[in-house]
Amino acid sequence: MIELTDIHFAWPDAPAILDGVSLSVREGEKLVLLGANGSGKSTLLKLLNGLVQPQSGAYRYGGEEVTPARLKSGEWTRRFRSEVVLLFQHPEAMLFNPTVRDEIAYGPRQLGFADAEARAERWLAALGLTPLADKAPFALSGGQKQKVALAAILSLDPRVLLLDEPVSSLDPRASGWLVDFLLDCGKTVVVSTHNLSMATELGERCLVLGEGGRPLYDGPLPEALHDRALLESANLVHRHRHRHDGDTHAYMHAHTHAHDWESSR
Amino acid sequence: MVLGVKATHWLFAYLAAVVAVTLLHEPWLLAALLAVAFIASGLSRLKILRRAVLAILTFNLTLSLGYAMVAAWQGNFSAHYLLLVNLRVLLLAYLGFWFVSRVNLIEACRFSPTLSFVVTLAAGQIEAFSRALRDFRLAFVSRNAAAPPLSARARHAAAQAGHLLDKSVCMAAETALAMRSRGCFDDYSNLPPPVCGRGAGREGSPVWRPRRPDTATAYKKP
Numbered sequence: 001m002i003e004l005t006d007i008h009f010a011w012p013d014a015p016a017i018l019d020g021v022s023l024s025v026r027e028g029e030k031l032v033l034l035g036a037n038g039s040g041k042s043t044l045l046k047l048l049n050g051l052v053q054p055q056s057g058a059y060r061y062g063g064e065e066v067t068p069a070r071l072k073s074g075e076w077t078r079r080f081r082s083e084v085v086l087l088f089q090h091p092e093a094m095l096f097n098p099t100v101r102d103e104i105a106y107g108p109r110q111l112g113f114a115d116a117e118a119r120a121e122r123w124l125a126a127l128g129l130t131p132l133a134d135k136a137p138f139a140l141s142g143g144q145k146q147k148v149a150l151a152a153i154l155s156l157d158p159r160v161l162l163l164d165e166p167v168s169s170l171d172p173r174a175s176g177w178l179v180d181f182l183l184d185c186g187k188t189v190v191v192s193t194h195n196l197s198m199a200t201e202l203g204e205r206c207l208v209l210g211e212g213g214r215p216l217y218d219g220p221l222p223e224a225l226h227d228r229a230l231l232e233s234a235n236l237v238h239r240h241r242h243r244h245d246g247d248t249h250a251y252m253h254a255h256t257h258a259h260d261w262e263s264s265r
Numbered sequence: 266m267v268l269g270v271k272a273t274h275w276l277f278a279y280l281a282a283v284v285a286v287t288l289l290h291e292p293w294l295l296a297a298l299l300a301v302a303f304i305a306s307g308l309s310r311l312k313i314l315r316r317a318v319l320a321i322l323t324f325n326l327t328l329s330l331g332y333a334m335v336a337a338w339q340g341n342f343s344a345h346y347l348l349l350v351n352l353r354v355l356l357l358a359y360l361g362f363w364f365v366s367r368v369n370l371i372e373a374c375r376f377s378p379t380l381s382f383v384v385t386l387a388a389g390q391i392e393a394f395s396r397a398l399r400d401f402r403l404a405f406v407s408r409n410a411a412a413p414p415l416s417a418r419a420r421h422a423a424a425q426a427g428h429l430l431d432k433s434v435c436m437a438a439e440t441a442l443a444m445r446s447r448g449c450f451d452d453y454s455n456l457p458p459p460v461c462g463r464g465a466g467r468e469g470s471p472v473w474r475p476r477r478p479d480t481a482t483a484y485k486k487p
Contacts, residue, residue, distance in 0.1 A: 051442045075456055081448040088446075092393060093439035098371045098385045107447040112456075136371055138389035152447070 001027045001188055002048065002160065007057035009043060009213070017043050018054070018213035025188060027159070030203030032221060033192040036235035040213030041192035042089055045162045048190060049086040082111050082156045089164040091149035095137035100129055100148050103137050107156045116155075123151040142169040150178070163191040167198055196225060196236060208234050272373035279364045286356055292345065295352040299359060306363050313366060317358040325351055386440070393436065394429060401425045 002025040009018040017040040025031050033041045046052045047059065050071050059066045061080065071077055085107075088094050097103040101120050108116035124130045127147045132140065137148050146169050153161070161182075167175040179201045182189055191202045199206065199221060206224050208217040216234055217224050224230060231237040289295055303310050329347055336342040371388060374380040405413070405421050413421075444450065 046442065049446055051445060074453075077451050078448065078453050078456065081446070081451065086443075086446050088439065088443050090439065092389065093436065094443040094447075096382065096386050096389065096440060096444065098375065098381050110448045112453060136385065136388065138385070138392050156447075 001025055001029075001062060002190075003058075003060040004048075005058045005060075007044075007047065007054045007059065009040075009047060009052065009054045016212055018047070021057075021207075021209075021213065021215050023207060023215075023218065025190060027188055028186060029205065030182065030189045031191070032199050032203040032206040033190065033209065034194065034196070034199060034206050034224065034234065034236060035192070035209035036194055036211070039209040039211060039234070041194075041209060042164050043213070044209070045086055045164050045190065045192060048160075048162050049084055050080060051086070078111055082107075082113075083158050084160040084162065085153035085156055085158040086162040087149055087153055087164060087166055089168070091142075091145040091169070092138065094149040094152060095145060098136060099134050100124070100137050100140075101133040103148055104129075104151045104155050107152060111156065119155040119157070123155045126154075127151045143171050143174055146170055147174065158187065160188045160190070161185075163189065165193055166191060167193070167195065194236065196231075200225065208236075210234050272368045272370075273376050275364065275368045276370075276373035279360065279368075282360055283357060286353060286360070289353075290349065292348040292352050295349065295356055299352065299356045302356070302359055302363060306359075309366060313359060313362045316362050317355060320362070321354050321358050325354055390433070390436065393432075397429060397432060398425070401428070 002023070004021055004023040007018050007021040008016060010016045017038075021040075021044065023031075033044060035041045043052065047054060050059075050066050053068055061084065064070070064076075066080070071080070095103055097106050101124065104123050105116045105120035108119050113119065124133050127150065129144075129147060129151060132144060132148075137145060140148065146166070150166070166178060170178060175198070179198075182191070182202060189203065193199055193202065204221055205219065206217070206221040207215060208224055208230060210216045210233060217227070217230050228237065286295070286298070289298075303314065306313055329351060332347065332350075333342065371381060371384055374384045401421075409417075
């Protein structure tokens with residue numbers, strides 16, 4: 001469904017942020033992008049959404065190459081925009097309509113769907129946003145903004161969800177809801193995170209990006225999480241002191257699962 | 266909404282009042298209107314007056330002093346003119362603050378999707394910048410047990426200005442991308458309604474159109 005071949009990308013007058021990324025994502029697959037800050041995860045998602053173009057390499061969606069010429073306008077672009085959606089890392093960037101209801105209906109209206117209002121109502125209810133429907137999105141809390149942004153893209157009924165750090169501003173309950181939703185939705189999902197404790201919940205396969213956007217690993221997620229050398233080279237593990245009854249020690253480690261405390265009960 | 270009148274009507278009433286005030290050239294009439302507005306604005310009148318005075322103080326003081334000096338030097342000083350200008354600006358500022366304290370501007374601009382869109386973008390930016398400014402001020406206070414020297418204040422102000430400028434550029438660029446992601450800058454006006462298996466399309470134009478079709482150019486990070 002999604003195919004990247006030897007993608008190279010750099011912002012003007014800046015070093016490469018994606019360096020030789022090749023990737024293939026099947027329909028319905030859940031792929032987790034793992035990488036430290038600045039490793040190119042957000043840029044890769046923008047590229048998959050057709051918002052930026054690579055300097056070299058090819059991006060194919062549904063077997064067709066995504067090029068600036070093809071993205072100019074027309075039926076293909078409209079289909080692409082409604083099928084491939086991106087949740088931005090900072091939801092504020094996505095919120096520019098007067099009310100939450102308008103925000104959620106914006107995409108379907110813009111792309112010309114007849115049932116835009118019904119879609120908005122459905123997703124307002126699904127995400128528990130109905131009481132906020134007439135409020136201004138920018139006046140909401142961080143978690144509520146994230147939910148509105150999520151509803152805004154889900155209202156397009158997309159086939160591919162690109163999610164940039166989706167749980168970063170959600171509380172534990174909302175994060176749990178999102179994880180369950182992603183597991184059940186049956187859509188193709190590409191989600192970025194540097195939070196290893198959430199990674200296992202978000203997908204079964206991962207692409208690890210190193211510094212400078214070099215792909216370091218593409219394969220099953222559990223294997224990556226047990227590869228200390230890989231995690232160290234991607235800056236995904238850290239070292240700090242632990243205290244145990246007066247004894248203090250330090251070692252390189254990752255917090256790979258948030259539910260560990262449950263098994264120790 | 267006030268007294269059951271629609272926000273849009275209040276917006277037009279406010280705009281009419283602004284035009285009317287600019288057509289009055291008698292200080293006593295402006296003073297009388299200011300008094301009427303002051304009484305009519307209810308319990309928050311003192312708060313509104315304080316905000317209006319603070320908002321115009323520096324600007325009006327500078328302008329009035331400048332005028333007084335130049336006019337006195339040229340020998341044509343007019344207290345009537347000075348009073349007229351200051352009362353007019355104060356009345357306009359008072360009406361502005363009164364209006365925004367009572368009426369939801371986004372609601373008032375609902376009659377026009379484009380205006381509504383622009384006001385929302387502006388309000389979102391104001392909200393984000395207000396928070397950033399508050400954080401800057403609080404961080405500065407927390408790091409200064411005693412009154413900071415002027416040089417530190419200047420450095421802080423410069424850093425704050427630089428940060429806000431960067432933030433505004435980044436936010437604008439990111440918002441433009443987010444808008445494009447949902448089809449904002451693409452022109453579908455010459456296409457039939459979509460048939461993607463999710464129901465038939467509707468007639469009519471989308472919320473927002475680019476002014477020129479060729480505005481859909483490649484994004485460049487600043």
